[in-house]
Amino acid sequence: MASSLNKAMLIGNIGRDPETRYTTNKNLAVSTFSVATTYSIKNADGEWKNETTWHNIVAFSLSDYVRNVLKKGSKVYVEGRIQKREYVDKAGQKREVFELIAERVLPLDGRVDKVGGDEGASYSPESAMPLRSIDEAAPAQTESETDLPF
Secondary structure, three states, X not given: OOOOOOOEEEEEEEOOOOEEEEOOOOOOEEEEEEEEEEEEEEOOOOOEEEEEEEEEEEEEOOOHHHHHHOOOOOEEEEEEEEEEEEEEOOOOOEEXXXXXXXXXXXXXXXXXXXXXXXXXXXOOHHHHOOOOOHHHOOOXXXXXXXXXXX
């Protein structure tokens, strides 16, 4: 039995376009972006108030397709683990930041404009999951399965 679990799942909107950097030997792409999640709560006056939380996301080896689809304002599902990182800022102050290290990133917008030059092209969930191998991808639906009334 596992003695601990570090798993986070977010559905929210991207706050800034992903920024991609490469490791010094150019073997690994590291993409960073932020995701906003909103929680609604009723205040003492009985009025609903939205509370927004910003999450820092770090994703390793995202496919080019996913990086091109993820834009500011688009809805996304991110799954991964939470990690604390410490660093010293330019002023010499020790800082710490909590990040979600993405293991799975899935765009949730139904249609994406100008992906690969096609206006209104829809995305494929299989290509949006960077850590799944081709062997693990779900089988393609047959035409009769897509015609179901529900």
